[in-house]
Amino acid sequence: MKGATTGSTAVEVVMLGERTVVGLRERVAPAGQLAAAIGIELTDEHWRAIRFLRDDFRTTGATATLRRVATVGGIPTHTLFALFPKKPAKKMACIAGLPKPHGYV
Numbered sequence: 001m002k003g004a005t006t007g008s009t010a011v012e013v014v015m016l017g018e019r020t021v022v023g024l025r026e027r028v029a030p031a032g033q034l035a036a037a038i039g040i041e042l043t044d045e046h047w048r049a050i051r052f053l054r055d056d057f058r059t060t061g062a063t064a065t066l067r068r069v070a071t072v073g074g075i076p077t078h079t080l081f082a083l084f085p086k087k088p089a090k091k092m093a094c095i096a097g098l099p100k101p102h103g104y105v
Helices: 028-037 042-062 066-071 079-082 087-094
Strands: 001-005 009-016 020-022
Touching: 001 087, 020 087, 028 079, 042 079, 042 087, 066 079, 066 087
Parallel strands: none
Antiparallel strands: 001 009, 009 020
16 A cells, blocks of 8 residues: 655555555546556546546446446447547546456456
8 A cells, every 4th residue: 555645635546456546535646647657648538437437436336337438428439449548448447546347357
């Protein structure tokens, strides 16, 4: 477990194998840093997907699958692949600070 500070906000980052879990209270800096680490520059469209994942996680207690983001979140699958190339479910969850979706291989 690592603690970091961005500005005046303390951020808790927990590394669990392939998972990176960032405290949900901190939003902008860690997500931007995690995205930059995997070569993604966050735009408003990226944030729309990330906000949906976080809100849905608070409601359901599980990370949304690609299908759920597309149907419930209203973001087409082809757009998700354009925003988060190759492995959009894993990349979205990582940037949002959430565990991988259930059933993700």
